[in-house]
Amino acid sequence: MNLSLDTAETLSVSRRCTFAAVSLLLFLLLIYGNSFQGEWHFDDFDNIVANQNIHLSSLSLQDIQKSFYFRGNISRPISYLSFALNYYLGGTEVFGYHLVNFAVHWLTAFFLFLLIQRTLSLPLLRPSCGEASYDIALLASVLWAASPVQVTAVSMIVQRMAILAGLFYVLCLYFYLLGRTEESLRRKGLFFVLSGVFALLAFGAKENAAMLPASLLLYDLVLIQGVTRRSLKKNLPLVAFPFLILLAASLFFVDFSTLMDGYRNRPFTLAERLLTEPRVLVFYLSLLCYPINDRLALLHDVEISRSLIDPWTTLPAILAVVLLNAAAILLVRRKPLVAFCILFFFLNHVIEASFIPLEIIFEHRNYVPSLFIFILPALLVLKALEAASRQRVLRITSI
Numbered sequence: 001m002n003l004s005l006d007t008a009e010t011l012s013v014s015r016r017c018t019f020a021a022v023s024l025l026l027f028l029l030l031i032y033g034n035s036f037q038g039e040w041h042f043d044d045f046d047n048i049v050a051n052q053n054i055h056l057s058s059l060s061l062q063d064i065q066k067s068f069y070f071r072g073n074i075s076r077p078i079s080y081l082s083f084a085l086n087y088y089l090g091g092t093e094v095f096g097y098h099l100v101n102f103a104v105h106w107l108t109a110f111f112l113f114l115l116i117q118r119t120l121s122l123p124l125l126r127p128s129c130g131e132a133s134y135d136i137a138l139l140a141s142v143l144w145a146a147s148p149v150q151v152t153a154v155s156m157i158v159q160r161m162a163i164l165a166g167l168f169y170v171l172c173l174y175f176y177l178l179g180r181t182e183e184s185l186r187r188k189g190l191f192f193v194l195s196g197v198f199a200l201l202a203f204g205a206k207e208n209a210a211m212l213p214a215s216l217l218l219y220d221l222v223l224i225q226g227v228t229r230r231s232l233k234k235n236l237p238l239v240a241f242p243f244l245i246l247l248a249a250s251l252f253f254v255d256f257s258t259l260m261d262g263y264r265n266r267p268f269t270l271a272e273r274l275l276t277e278p279r280v281l282v283f284y285l286s287l288l289c290y291p292i293n294d295r296l297a298l299l300h301d302v303e304i305s306r307s308l309i310d311p312w313t314t315l316p317a318i319l320a321v322v323l324l325n326a327a328a329i330l331l332v333r334r335k336p337l338v339a340f341c342i343l344f345f346f347l348n349h350v351i352e353a354s355f356i357p358l359e360i361i362f363e364h365r366n367y368v369p370s371l372f373i374f375i376l377p378a379l380l381v382l383k384a385l386e387a388a389s390r391q392r393v394l395r396i397t398s399i
Contacts, residue, residue, distance in 0.1 A: 020138050021110050028106050028145055035155040036098040042298070043158045047083070049092055054084035078168075078204035079161040097157045105154045108167040109145035112371060113137045115174045122181075124226050125337055129379075136378045143374040148291040149284075152298060153364035161206040162367045168202035169209060169368055171195075176216055180224055208351045208368065215347060222340045227332045262357030268304045270355055275305035277353040278317040280361045281346070287363065288370055300361045321346065337379075341372045 040049055054067045067084035068077035090096040120133035153159045172195050179191035202209035225231040305314040328342035348369040
């Protein structure tokens with residue numbers, strides 16, 4: 001009897017996961033089906049079309065190792081290797097590149113669904129979200145995958161770097177969660193090894209994956225352990241030791257004068273970039289909430305902040321970012337899921353919204369930071385439907 005019940009439960013879970021995978025695939029095909037013939041744009045040319053290192057004529061070890069290099073240095077080897085394999089199979093025909101980008105996006109959405117569903121079943125979240133974990137996870141992953149903000153990351157070929165990092169990021173978190181909740185030591189070890197492998201792959205796809213250790217710590221502390229004085233005291237060495245190592249390595253190995261040289265070719269200074277980025281972060285959040293056509297672009301013309309009051313939106317944007325993070329910290333015990341979603345978003349914008357002399361704004365930079373943010377509207381939708389179902393008139397209206 002127990003065996004049949006377990007088998008039935010396993011079949012039910014399998015069917016629900018299959019439905020999620022297939023529905024995500026069909027839904028995303030409807031959205032991205034007309035993008036598979038999109039031409040090369042912008043950085044596609046330097047990184048792929050004109051990059052002789054990835055133009056593989058054979059799968060020899062020497063040619064594969066050669067693909068890891070860009071402009072004389074090893075750079076994002078996993079991403080460049082994927083481009084090299086695409087070139088080996090189809091040259092510069094764009095269809096194959098777009099097909100791989102689409103497949104990566106679909107897999108990321110599906111594993112994000114699995115990650116969110118298991119996360120909502122954690123002891124800390126099960127009382128409030130456990131019964132609706134499947135619905136919330138599927139709706140959140142659909143909203144994330146279908147968001148117009150992700151279009152440049154998926155349909156611009158070179159941005160496979162961002163979406164590959166996103167896929168490995170999600171897989172690392174997923175297998176870490178499996179490891180943390182598994183009782184068998186053998187399986188626990190296997191899951192942690194897989195989590196580490198995917199972390200390395202994420203690092204090899206794009207540098208913004210460097211925030212992954214901090215994201216794992218945030219995830220574990222807020223959603224698995226729960227924030228208490230005891231857990232904070234326990235995790236303090238885990239935060240302090242890597243921070244000190246990173247600080248020491250920066251002081252000894254990073255040439256800050258060379259880093260600052262990057263600003264010589266930019267129309268803004270370091271101070272101006274730091275002042276402008278809070279406005280960009282607020283704009284990103286507004287795009288996630290209100291992504292209409294005339295607000296989306298490959299290239300945004302953003303006015304540089306010259307001071308706290310020039311333009312006047314600079315100071316309000318800084319205050320908004322500070323207040324949102326402060327609110328998340330205050331909610332971390334009572335509403336850990338809400339707090340985590342907000343903190344994860346800002347944490348994963350740290351690298352591309354800090355002192356590094358990059359371009360001011362690109363929509364594809366939201367690919368990883370927005371992974372969990374759509375849990376919040378999913379929760380609101382389900383709460384609204386639950387409220388509407390209690391009254392006949394509201395039920396008819398909602399339908």
